[in-house]
Amino acid sequence: DIQLTQSPSSLSAFVGDRVTITCRASQSVASYLNWYQHKPGKAPRLLIYAASTLESGVPSRFSGSGSETEFTLTISGLQAEDFATYYCQQSYSFPTFGGGTKVDVK
């Protein structure tokens, strides 16, 4: 199994902050890496696919970068609606997820 390790597991931030979340893979996944947002009781939402491609309808303050084993999700200018848990997921082999990063208000 390909293990994904996210850091940090949680963070507190103000509206307007720049937030960066890291995802490390136990082996290379090339660019087969996706990012999701999940709010309690809601359906998870695809934000970024293929490591850096913004999903249609997702605000441009979200961006993804990286390849092989190290990836980053950046939120440039955190908005109130962005407080949620974020997950990375690899699609190089059968899908696995990172442990999640909970972003809450400072």
Added chain:
Amino acid sequence: EVQLVESGGGLVQPGRSLRLSCNASGFPFGDYAMRWFRQAPGKGLEWVAFIRDKLYGATTEYAASVQGRFTISRDDSKSIAYLDMNSLKTEDTAVYFCTRERNTFGYLSLDLWGQGTLVTVSS
């Protein structure tokens, strides 16, 4: 509206069975592969089962933890995916999510999710 809606969750005793349904609407269901995931309390997301679309023979794959106990199927005429769960164990307790898998130039992503249905296995 493009959406997935899961149903069928509930409280069940260990060793018993349960069928989950995933009702799709707003898109050509038969053109997509579908997956089930689950999230146990306080745990991460775990892939459970996968079914390809009929173009690829609607073949199936399972996580080792459910192989031989769970069966995924689909009825394209009704736009429903099913997850039949047998010999349930307490460790199967989780919120179960149905997802649509999209292939964009070879890159797979889960571009549509349901809100989930809670399955609790307890005596």
